[in-house]
Amino acid sequence: MSTADTPVIIALDACTEACSVALTTGGNVFSRHAVIPRGHARELLPMLDGLLAEAGVSRDAIGLVAYGRGPGAFTGVRISVAVAQGLARGLGCPVIGVSSLQAVADVAGRDAGPHRVAVAIDARMGEVYWGLYERLEANQPLKLRDEEAVLPPAAVTLPTGWTEWQAAGTGWAVHSQALLAALGTAPARILDQALPDARCLLPHAVAAWRNGTLENAASARPVYLRDNVTG
Amino acid sequence: MLILGVETSCDETGLALYDSAGGLLSHVLHSQVDLHALHGGVVPELASRDHIRRVIPLLDQLLQQTDRRTAEIDGIAYTRGPGLAGALLVGAGVARSLAWALDRPALGIHHMEAHLLAPLLEPEPPAFPFVALLVSGGHTMLVQVAGVGRYRLLGESVDDAAGEAFDKTAKLLGLGYPGGPALERLARQGRQGVFRLPRPMTDRPGLDFSFSGLKTQARNLIRRHEGTEDAAADIAHAFQEAVADTLAIKCRRALTDTGAGRLVVSGGVSANGVIRTRLDDMARAANAEVYYPRLDLCTDNGAMVAYAGWCRMQVGECDGLDFDVRPRWSLASLQPPAAD
Ligand SMILES: Nc1ncnc2c1ncn2[C@@H]1O[C@H](COP(=O)(O)OP(=O)(O)OP(=O)(O)O)[C@@H](O)[C@H]1O
Numbered sequence: 048m049s050t051a052d053t054p055v056i057i058a059l060d061a062c063t064e065a066c067s068v069a070l071t072t073g074g075n076v077f078s079r080h081a082v083i084p085r086g087h088a089r090e091l092l093p094m095l096d097g098l099l100a101e102a103g104v105s106r107d108a109i110g111l112v113a114y115g116r117g118p119g120a121f122t123g124v125r126i127s128v129a130v131a132q133g134l135a136r137g138l139g140c141p142v143i144g145v146s147s148l149q150a151v152a153d154v155a156g157r158d159a160g161p162h163r164v165a166v167a168i169d170a171r172m173g174e175v176y177w178g179l180y181e182r183l184e185a186n187q188p189l190k191l192r193d194e195e196a197v198l199p200p201a202a203v204t205l206p207t208g209w210t211e212w213q214a215a216g217t218g219w220a221v222h223s224q225a226l227l228a229a230l231g232t233a234p235a236r237i238l239d240q241a242l243p244d245a246r247c248l249l250p251h252a253v254a255a256w257r258n259g260t261l262e263n264a265a266s267a268r269p270v271y272l273r274d275n276v277t278g
Numbered sequence: 279m280l281i282l283g284v285e286t287s288c289d290e291t292g293l294a295l296y297d298s299a300g301g302l303l304s305h306v307l308h309s310q311v312d313l314h315a316l317h318g319g320v321v322p323e324l325a326s327r328d329h330i331r332r333v334i335p336l337l338d339q340l341l342q343q344t345d346r347r348t349a350e351i352d353g354i355a356y357t358r359g360p361g362l363a364g365a366l367l368v369g370a371g372v373a374r375s376l377a378w379a380l381d382r383p384a385l386g387i388h389h390m391e392a393h394l395l396a397p398l399l400e401p402e403p404p405a406f407p408f409v410a411l412l413v414s415g416g417h418t419m420l421v422q423v424a425g426v427g428r429y430r431l432l433g434e435s436v437d438d439a440a441g442e443a444f445d446k447t448a449k450l451l452g453l454g455y456p457g458g459p460a461l462e463r464l465a466r467q468g469r470q471g472v473f474r475l476p477r478p479m480t481d482r483p484g485l486d487f488s489f490s491g492l493k494t495q496a497r498n499l500i501r502r503h504e505g506t507e508d509a510a511a512d513i514a515h516a517f518q519e520a521v522a523d524t525l526a527i528k529c530r531r532a533l534t535d536t537g538a539g540r541l542v543v544s545g546g547v548s549a550n551g552v553i554r555t556r557l558d559d560m561a562r563a564a565n566a567e568v569y570y571p572r573l574d575l576c577t578d579n580g581a582m583v584a585y586a587g588w589c590r591m592q593v594g595e596c597d598g599l600d601f602d603v604r605p606r607w608s609l610a611s612l613q614p615p616a617a618d
Contacts, residue, residue, distance in 0.1 A: 088367060088370065088371065088600065088601050088602055088603070089600040089601075089602055090600070092374060092375060092378055092599035092600065092601070093598075093599045093600065095378075096378070096599055106378075106379060106381065121323065121326070121364065122326075122363070122364050122367060125326060125330055125364065125367060125368055125371070126367060126371050128330060129330060129333075129367070129368050129370075129371030129372045129375070130371050130372075130374075130375040131375075132330075132333065132334050132371075132372050132375075133371065133372040133373065133374065133375030133376035133377075133378075133379065134375045134376070134378070134379045135379075136334055136337065136348065136372075136376055136379070137348060137375070137376040137377070137378070137379025137380045138379045139348075264334050265334040265335050265338065267334075268330075268331070269327075269330060271327075276321070276323040276324065276327075277317055277321050277323075277324065
């Protein structure tokens with residue numbers, strides 16, 4: 048990732064059982080990742096603080112905050128967004144939110160080759176968060192096809208033409224049978240342990256910086272997908 | 279020292295700036311009452327979802343009103359508990375990370391400590407020691423206060439909080455949510471002495487409260503007099519009288535037991551005019567003084583959090599980088615302020 052024209056960027060994600068932070072400065076990338084369900088509030092800032100020390104970067108050098116914006120566990124998603132808001136407001140810098148489904152797809156498609164990834168994150172209550180990502184030419188970003196959704200595993204579908212594809216995300220660990228039965232085709236591989244990683248947020252942050260598609264702290268928002276919560 | 283206070287423990291997002299030299303500079307509040315009214319009570323997930331939309335815009339509004347910049351903030355206090363876990367985490371997350379970004383200390387505050395210190399924001403604050411009556415939607419407690427962080431629990435509700443009893447009884451009477459203010463309005467049209475409800479737990483020693491029986495008896499009266507004109511107002515009146523008398527009797531007992539000459543009353547229910555009058559009368563007879571926060575600082579707000587934060591942060595008390603919240607947290611477990 049060439050970052051000559053970009054500031055120091057930090058990224059954080061707490062949307063799933065994983066908690067991760069990453070930082071890029073002058074082309075170098077530093078990151079930390081831990082699987083600590085329920086420990087995010089305790090660990091997120093210490094991890095970030097440690098990362099800055101490791102990278103030898105001071106807080107006021109930070110020019111952009113990328114955050115995992117969900118979907119995922121509601122509380123974790125809000126920790127992610129709340130911390131991003133506080134950091135950006137305090138540092139006086141913009142933010143950029145990245146989907147957890149996208150981050151899982153990026154973990155699966157890390158090698159930059161062409162990929163099709165069907166991401167399912169366990170959404171509890173018998174449902175999955177679902178997103179389809181494809182990269183048709185090498186070195187391009189994995190792009191979302193259609194829309195993200197929350198739905199029962201039996202309701203998922205694949206676009207026609209998806210012959211060679213991979214599966215990623217914890218939804219595939221919990222609901223693999225139902226998902227495979229619904230799709231009627233098998234993936235080349237299943238990465239059912241794949242969790243979002245803040246490292247994967249950095250390229251999106253760089254792209255957003257270059258395109259100028261940034262948000263301010265006040266407009267940083269969670270994306271829950273599941274919006275009927277009063278039943 | 280300029281302290282930012284952030285309150286998100288329940289259904290109010292409140293922020294405030296307290297200046298040790300200039301006092302309370304300003305406080306801003308967003309109430310979610312309308313949001314939850316549709317559901318007849320607070321829906322925790324909706325509360326959390328709303329807080330995260332409000333905190334930063336309220337901070338911007340607060341800074342604009344007071345003509346301050348974030349760089350001028352010396353410390354940030356936020357409510358750590360007790361309260362709704364998801365709601366607390368939003369305030370804690372924004373506050374803690376904002377403090378880290380500004381390289382300032384942060385401190386998680388006990389919500390009830392903030393309530394009981396709120397009257398100290400007034401021009402003629404009570405001196406320590408005093409007895410505090412905390413009456414809100416979630417709590418009813420009597421606390422002996424020797425100083426900041428020196429609390430002894432004298433008594434509390436064994437079932438419903440007083441505010442909760444107001445809300446539930448109001449609902450039975452067909453009033454909207456939150457029921458406290460609506461019930462007080464209705465009771466104004468009620469007649470003295472038409473109905474009489476008991477003063478629970480006043481016939482035995484001790485300083486604990488019980489309000490759920492009162493609500494049940496109110497329900498029985500409502501059933502029995504369904505369709506009777508004016509019955510609702512008379513029942514509301516009788517209910518409010520019973521709560522007011524009960525609180526006054528227990529407060530008098532607490533003053534006697536502790537030998538304190540000052541009573542501090544805080545929490546949403548202390549906005550009730552009849553309760554205030556009853557407590558004032560009791561205090562006059564007991565030769566004691568009563569202190570209340572101004573009305574807008576009786577219910578949840580950021581000002582009391584900023585102030586409690588200052589009481590502790592002025593001696594150097596602060597948290598690490600973690601921001602764990604404590605949905606359940608006993609007031610008596612607090613310690614006096616101490617540098618970390
Ligand atoms: N005039 C009034 N008469 C009686 N009760 C009232 C009045 N005004 C408000 N209340 C009650 O006060 C409560 C709200 O108070 P407050 O905002 O202090 O507490 P809370 O957020 O419900 O609880 P806590 O502070 O314990 O977490 C509600 O139960 C409401 O009905």
